[in-house]
Amino acid sequence: MNSTHPDFASVDIGALSDAEALKILNARTTEPVKILNGEVIELDSKRGFCRFRFEIVPAFCHSQGRVCQGGFLTGMVDTAMAHAAMAKGSFANAVPTLELKISFLEAAGPGFVTAEGRVVRWGGSVGFLDGDIRDEKGRLVVHATSTIKIVRPRK
Template structure:
């Protein structure tokens, strides 16, 4: 599969979690092990909606979800949908609040092992301001060939 075919597959068959998160895959570079997601934060992703003049502050679980999705997508793309990527651990550093709007979540592979991947990611607003960073350790769980073929 080419990067364009992988991108098409992600965006025509989105995972339910991606829909809930408001995430869309924008760019894939499997040779570099990198992806970029566009994440749309809505008031429904926020707490403190009523008193905050910017429409609320995005709950940290959604920020974590965007970063986790970007990092996992990098793995799934590299493996061409042949693995699932359960997180073994994830660390997020929240550097600035996110408010309703558009964000870019980038995820990349730091190290790819036989059964484990080490991943990193960051979340930025559209002006490039760094909102959060993440690192993760994920299991590379092979999917049966029939599951991968059926998903195509």
């Protein structure tokens, strides 16, 4: 299968189990995920679900290094949601974001956070996603929703 997503054009990742796909995703980490200190820790293609672990470092923070800047958190939750959508489409589709809404509910500082992305609705050309970030104490830090364009391979 050819993927319309450039990161997966050379790998038939859709033919792999979720566990095998997870290994490939972590072995071939994209630059944005590297910059955000992220790794995929769970993937469920049938549900359209993905869980990431990210490390917030002081360089991501303001307020004397105590509060993570919102753009980094946005990148983290967007990454989790996009990977959930890519998994739902067997990594064959590109899933550019059309709309993204972020609600910042708590401050997060240096340490580890978990970001989850979920496919809420998978349509013919548009998908609806939601996602959350929780800190090490389990507090809900960010909630997000996203609308994506589903770009399928040409036959």
